[in-house]
Amino acid sequence: MNFSPRLVRIFQILLEQEEGGRISADDMAERIRISRRTLFRELESARRVLEPYGVQLKTRPGLALAGNRTALAAALMNQPVQVLNREERQDLLLYELLRAEEAQKLVVYAGRFQVSEATISHDLEDLRRRLEPLGLTITRNGVVQGSEEDWRKAMSGLVHEGVEYKTVDYLDPDTAMEQLFRGSAILSLLDQDILKRLLALLSAGRDCLGLRRFEQNSYIGLVIHLVIALERIRAGEPCRDAMHGLPEMEDSRQEARTLISLLEAEFALEFPDTEVDAVALHLRGSKLNSAGNHPDAHQEEILELARCFIEGFPGEQPALLGTDGQFIQGLVSHLEPTVIRLRNGLPIYNPLLKTLREQYPDLFERTRQAAGAMERRLGMRLSDEEIGFLTMHAGACFERAGQQHGRRVKAAVVCASGIGVSALLCARLEKTFGAQMDLEALSAPEAVSRQDVELFLTTFDVQGLPARTLKVSPLLPAADLRQIQTELAGLQAKPARGGVQAENLEDLLVQVEETARAVRMLQTGIVRIPTGTVYDPAVLIHEAACSLQGDTEILEQDLWRREQLGAVRAPEEGFALFHARTGGTARIQAAILLPAGGQYDNGLRGVLVTVLPADHTPPMQQLLAQVNRQMGQDAGFRQVLLSGPAQAAREATDRLLADFLRHGL
Structure with a gap:
């Protein structure tokens, strides 16, 4: 019987639990990235699917499998591979x-x-x-x-291509399993039992094995190498070809023997000496987190290679690179294992290579030219993956000196009201591009007249904007981030647009008065509204409308109408947003819905509600947008509103209002 891809994923997660172990429905839905409601729809068919294998699905308390789990696991192994292209x-x-x-x-x-x-x-x-x-x-x-060595390179290279680069706590086994090794068709073919047990063993032995010194990318490489080696040794086909011309690396061999002794005890098998050498080279040739870990015998050569590389850059850049201590430390630390890898034919895999080539083509090419002197001295060519790592080292130095991104681009996020999706999108954009753009949230009517804005970002189709416009997803997937970076790079190479015309004194006084008036409207604070634990938008919107000032019926209608256009939820931050422009009130208002027990049944911890009068001034809209943005961007502010005492929430709101007022003045 063929299972749907989603059921396969659900069953795999349930089989990962120990016999009798359970996982909550919320955790399951989060891991496979579906709603709780969709999860239970999938589970409706699960019992019928499981019956032929003698397996029963338990749903209370939590989800679990009982019965012949081995038969189900075997059936999953025989499922046809779902191929995308x-x-x-x-x-x-x-x-x-x-x-x-x-x-x-x-x-x-x-x-x-x-x-x-x-x-x-x-x-x-x-x-x-x-x-x-x-x-x-x-x-x-x-x-x-x-040859055995060529086979190993091919296998390692193939598996590395399936790794998505994410900066996470990679020494935590659950985090590494979920964030680094799941979601890839290739990596799913690795023996998941070996992988899970290996990650737990490495995490427990992180100190005695010295794994904290590894960069994430190198740690992934070590894990993949060990999983493949364990699979092959278990199948009776270990690496038998001796590796020749190895450097002096007795320390690395000793580390490898320590690691292998733990592996042999955990997996009840024996590693041949040839596998010890392979593991030792991985340990020795890995990029280290701390500088200065290269052997003294190679120090002079490494420093000379660093000098050749720095002097290969054009113009005044060698002086800039040569006086940046952080850059020199990082470069020297990187070059020693680079030389080991090159001389022993070990590849390195740079998951950011494609992005570097696309977004920084000039810097990538300059780095390749600068590396030419090193290549001539070593008598071998550096791969594009190695050039990519060197590009990142040099680019970080240039960025610290303000040379990488150049000027800041004037950008704006556009939505219907300027206070909802745009404010949360601004928060996400500022985390990624804060050093490259000056960003604000605008409504569509406001955006049309803004000649000073160079780049508009929107989640819906809007016509007539006076500059380049990109339509993006509110979740900002990787494709959108690359598109935005490409646009920014192009705009930074051009002179800035002329600003808006200077305002006269009377206009400035009106703006100051309107700013102060907007602040006074929220001076009473963000209203705290206790609710039940069921996340039902219609019910929650009704409760919010009844607690706000104005026409309750109109407020409820406008909030519900906006919610039906598309829910605004930030699950990673733990809150949702109800917002609307409405004729039901003459003042801006904000409230926070707080569930009993601190959490709704969908895992969210609260709902921020903001309403903007239909007849509003620009500062009113800007202030509500700032509240929404602060909620999405400032973890401290969000924590206080969602779970802090009332006085602390009031003080946090007062600080936001004071900052907004100072900025307006």
């Missing part, structure tokens, strides 16, 4: 070929990937060309041939 199918096929102990007929792979035998045949031709530079060949019957 040709590239991913070929990656998966290559992984299968590298793991295969004997030749398989094309029809086997065709059935597994749900394509024709002719398609698999074409894939094999593409893979032959792909493996040729690595010294590997694929025979007519689909067997990969080549």
Whole structure:
């Protein structure tokens, strides 16, 4: 029986729990990124699907599986792979070929990937060309041939391509499993039991193994290498080819033996000496977090390579790089393991390479030119992945000196009212691009007349804006971030637009008075409204409207109408937003809905409610936008409003109002 991809994910998570262990519905929904309601719709069919395997789904308290879990696990292993495109199918096929102990007929792979035998045949031709530079060949019957070292490089490179770079607490096993190793078709093929046990073992031994010195990227590489090695040793096919020309690395070998002794005890198997050398090279050749960890014997060579690299930059840049102590420390720390990797044929994988090439093409090319002297001295060429890491080191130095991004771009986020989605989007944008843009939230009518704005960002279609306009998702996925960075880079290379005309004294006085009036409207504070724990927008909006000043019926209608256009929720920050422009009040107002017990049944901790009068002044709109933005951006402000005492919430609001007033004046 074939399961839906979502059910497969649910069952996998449930099987990860210990026998008798349970996971809450909220945690499950969050892990597979669906709503609680959608989760229970999926679970309605789960009992029928599980019945043939002798497995029962338990839902109270929490979710769990009972019965023949082994039969279900075996069935999941035989599920057809869900392939999105040709590239991913070929990656998966290559992984299968590298793991295969004997030749398989094309029809086997065709059935597994749900394509024709002719398609698999074409894939094999593409893979032959792909493996040729690595010294590997694929025979007519689909067997990969080549040396053990070349096989290892191919496997490691293939798996690394599936790693998405995220800065997380990678030494925490649950965080590493969820944030780094899930969500990739390739990485899901790694033995999940080995991976889970390995992450727990490394986390427990982080101090005795010295793992805190690893950068995240190198730690991922070590984990992948060890999982693959454990799989192969368990299958009776360890690495048998000795590695020649190794550097003096007895310290690394000793560290490797310590690690391997823990692995042998945990997994009840024996590592051959050739595997010890491979692990030692990973430990020695990894990028370290702290500077100055290179061996003394290589220090002079490393410093000379650093000097060659710095002097390879044009103009005044060598002087800038050569006087930045942070840059020099980071560069020297990086270069020693770089040389080890190059001389031993070990690859390194830079998950940011594509982004660096796209967003900083000039800097990437300058870095490659500067690295030429190092390449000539070493007698070998640096890969694009190595150039990418050097680009990041140099770029960080230039950014500290104000040379990387240049001037700040005048940008605005546009929404219907200027206080809702745009304010939360501003908060997210400022976290990422705060050093590159001056950002404000505008309503669509206001944006049309703003000739000083160079870049408009909006979540809906809007016409007639006087500058470049990008439509983005409120969640700002990676594709949107890359698009925004590309636009910023282009605008920073151009002179700034002329500003708006200077205002006369009378206009300034009116603005000051309107700003003060807006502040006075919120001077009574943000109203705290206790509610039940059920997150039902219609009920909550009714409760909010009854607690606000004005026409309750109109307030409720306008808030509900806006909610139906699209809910505004920030699950990572733990709150939702109800907002509207309304004729039901003449003053700006803000309230916070607080559930009994501190949490709604969907996991949110509260709901911020803001209403803007239909006949409002610009400072009224700007102040409410600032409240919404502060809620999304300032964790301290958000924490006080959601769970702090009333006095602390009042003081935090007063500080926000004072800052807004000073800025307006």
